[in-house]
Amino acid sequence: MRIVVVGAGVIGLSCAALLAEAGHRVEVRTARSPLHTTSAVAAALWYPYRANPRERVTAWGASTYAAFVDLALTTPEAGVRQRRGTELLRAPGDRPWWADAVPDLQPIDDPPAGYVAGWCFTSPVIDMGHYLPWLQRRVERAGGMITVRRLRTLPDDADLVVNASGLAARELVDDTTVGPVRGQILVVEQVGLDRWWLDESGPTYVVPRADDIVVGGSDEQDSAVDVVNPQQAADILARAVVLVPALATARVLAHRVGLRPARPTVRLESVQRAAGPPVVHCYGHGGAGVTLSWGCAAEVLGLVGPC
Numbered sequence: 001m002r003i004v005v006v007g008a009g010v011i012g013l014s015c016a017a018l019l020a021e022a023g024h025r026v027e028v029r030t031a032r033s034p035l036h037t038t039s040a041v042a043a044a045l046w047y048p049y050r051a052n053p054r055e056r057v058t059a060w061g062a063s064t065y066a067a068f069v070d071l072a073l074t075t076p077e078a079g080v081r082q083r084r085g086t087e088l089l090r091a092p093g094d095r096p097w098w099a100d101a102v103p104d105l106q107p108i109d110d111p112p113a114g115y116v117a118g119w120c121f122t123s124p125v126i127d128m129g130h131y132l133p134w135l136q137r138r139v140e141r142a143g144g145m146i147t148v149r150r151l152r153t154l155p156d157d158a159d160l161v162v163n164a165s166g167l168a169a170r171e172l173v174d175d176t177t178v179g180p181v182r183g184q185i186l187v188v189e190q191v192g193l194d195r196w197w198l199d200e201s202g203p204t205y206v207v208p209r210a211d212d213i214v215v216g217g218s219d220e221q222d223s224a225v226d227v228v229n230p231q232q233a234a235d236i237l238a239r240a241v242v243l244v245p246a247l248a249t250a251r252v253l254a255h256r257v258g259l260r261p262a263r264p265t266v267r268l269e270s271v272q273r274a275a276g277p278p279v280v281h282c283y284g285h286g287g288a289g290v291t292l293s294w295g296c297a298a299e300v301l302g303l304v305g306p307c
């Protein structure tokens, strides 16, 4: 089957990889190249954040977790590592609703000052600067191609379209329930950190990669401001230094902003349009597109079927 995938973020590329590997003829059309997408800004820690519905997110998250464990073990060039880390809570909280997706989640006994509880678990950290180019190569190795072209409507020159346009689904398919949640981060030099830290109340997070550390963050509902706010950057770094004092002397390498494609629930469904080829929609992953990517891509493949 000839399939056009709209979008080359983590969702579009993951779908394209599985579809091309299943033998479909796949073209990815994207307004911007993979390293200029929201996906490239992601921290990217496996963690279900701002994504619903819970049951489907837990299932997609669990299968994505397993896929990342496999990549961490077998494919170093993908840029995926398993790292232990700690989520800290300022108020008592129930076991996370997604805990079944993680093999080793345990409560901590001795939360630091200011916190009352926390969870320790191993989670994949994905270095998007390596991962997205690796995904692109995987699509191309399977015979898929990637064309940089901004579309005004969904294409009709294919047997089937996969809509993985993220926030742009708002315009492309008139879905006003998808909207931006702005996130700002810093990238700082590696100072020998190998554990991640997260305090969702900020949110404040520190995610070590091989060569640098992502420090976040912010969560601004309905803000589409895509420029860096220097005062906010200083505030984020100050919060992170409280969490991880070793960051106090770390050199800042970069500042980034991204707009999470938030939606009340992820849209993953097949739709037969009145005119034009059928569409499988896969967008609205909020703050968890990386976390859900392989699980969603596998479900898209299941909806598309064999070639």
Ligand SMILES: Cc1cc2nc3c(=O)[nH]c(=O)nc-3n(C[C@H](O)[C@H](O)[C@H](O)COP(=O)(O)OP(=O)(O)OC[C@H]3O[C@@H](n4cnc5c(N)ncnc54)[C@H](O)[C@@H]3O)c2cc1C
Residues within 6 Å of the ligand: 006, 007, 008, 009, 010, 011, 012, 029, 030, 031, 032, 033, 034, 037, 038, 039, 040, 041, 042, 043, 044, 045, 046, 047, 149, 150, 151, 152, 164, 165, 166, 167, 168, 172, 182, 183, 184, 185, 216, 217, 257, 258, 259, 260, 261, 283, 284, 285, 286, 287, 288, 289, 290, 291, 292
């Ligand atoms: C600061 C920050 C930190 C984050 N941290 C994490 C994290 O730790 N873990 C995690 O799982 N997630 C994280 N996220 C969320 C994650 O980045 C998103 O959920 C994910 O990127 C969504 O992927 P996507 O492929 O749907 O969208 P995108 O990456 O936005 O891709 C959309 C694609 O559609 C294309 N497109 C748009 N309009 C058109 C058009 N008109 N024609 C053709 N193509 C078009 C774009 O060019 C792009 O290729 C974070 C996000 C931010 C902002």
